[in-house]
Amino acid sequence: xxxxxxxxxxxxxxxDDLIIYITGNKYQTYNLDTKEIKTxxxxxxxxxxxxxxxxxxRYFAVAEKGAFPNIYIRQNPGYKVYxxxxxxxxxxxxxxxxxxxxxxxxxxxxxxxxxxTVWDWRKERVILKCRAFGAEVFKCSFSPFSDDVLFTGGSxxxxxxxxx
Numbered sequence: 001x002x003x004x005x006x007x008x009x010x011x012x013x014x015x016d017d018l019i020i021y022i023t024g025n026k027y028q029t030y031n032l033d034t035k036e037i038k039t040x041x042x043x044x045x046x047x048x049x050x051x052x053x054x055x056x057x058r059y060f061a062v063a064e065k066g067a068f069p070n071i072y073i074r075q076n077p078g079y080k081v082y083x084x085x086x087x088x089x090x091x092x093x094x095x096x097x098x099x100x101x102x103x104x105x106x107x108x109x110x111x112x113x114x115x116x117t118v119w120d121w122r123k124e125r126v127i128l129k130c131r132a133f134g135a136e137v138f139k140c141s142f143s144p145f146s147d148d149v150l151f152t153g154g155s156x157x158x159x160x161x162x163x164x
Contacts, residue, residue, distance in 0.1 A: 012053040014060060014076055022048045027062060040079070044069045049093035049110065055102045061085075061121070063093030063107060071096060071107060073121055083124050088117040095139045099147040106150060108132060108140040116140055116152060118163065128163055 011021045017032045025047030029038045042048050044064035053060045059082060063071045069092060073083040089109025096107045104127065109115035116132040119125065132140065137154035150161040 010051055012051060012060070014053055014057060020051055020053065020060060022051055027051055043072060043081075046092070050096045050107075052096045052098050052105070054098050055100070061096050061098070061105060063096045065092035065110075067091065069093060071105070071119075071121075073105075083121055085119050085121055085124055088119070088126070088129070089113055089115045094137065097141055099142045100144055101147050104142070104147050106140050106142060108137055108152065111136070114154075116150075116161070118150070132159075 011019050014020045014029060018029055019032065020027060020029050026039050026041055027048050028040070042062065042064050045066035047065045048062060049065045050063040051060060058076055059073055060076055061071050061073050063069070068087060068090060071085040071088060071093065072081050074080065075082045085105065088107045090113045092110040094108045094110040096105060098105055105119040105121040107117045107119065114132045114137045116130055117126055118128040120127055132152045137152050140150060140152045143149035148163040152159045
C-alpha cells in the first residue's frame with residue numbers, strides 16, 4: 001500500500017514504517033513501530049493544503065496555503081528543502097501528486113482560481129498552467145500509464161486532459 005486519500009484525509013507512506021499526513025496547519029509523521037509522532041510547521045502563513053510522496057520516497061512535496069503559496073519539495077531523510085515551486089495558485093493548493101515516472105508534479109489550486117499546473121519540479125519550472133474548471137475541483141491525478149494524461153474531479157464533474 002503506497003497511499004490512501006480522500007478530500008479530508010491524506011496519508012502517505014514516507015518509509016515502510018513511517019506515514020506522513022496533514023493535521024490542521026501542520027504536517028506530522030507517525031512511526032508505526034515506535035508510535036513516535038513528530039510535528040512540523042509549514043513555511044508559508046496559512047497552513048498545509050496537500051502532501052505528496054515521490055515514488056522513490058527520496059522526496060516529498062508540501063503544498064501550502066496563503067497568498068500565492070509555494071510547494072516545497074523536501075528530501076527524505078532529513079526533510080531539507082530541495083526545490084521550491086512558486087506561483088502555481090492564488091490562495092491554496094487543494095491537491096498535489098507526482099507523475100508515475102516521478103518526473104512531473106501536478107498541482108490543483110483551490111478557491112478562487114482552481115488552477116491546474118504541471119511542473120518539472122526538479123527545474124522548478126511550469127510545463128502547463130490552465131484553469132481546471134468553473135466549479136469546485138477536489139483532485140487532479142496523472143494516468144497510471146502516462147505522464148501526459150491527467151484527470152480532474154470535483155463538484156459534479158470528471159474531466160480528462162491530454163497534454164500537447
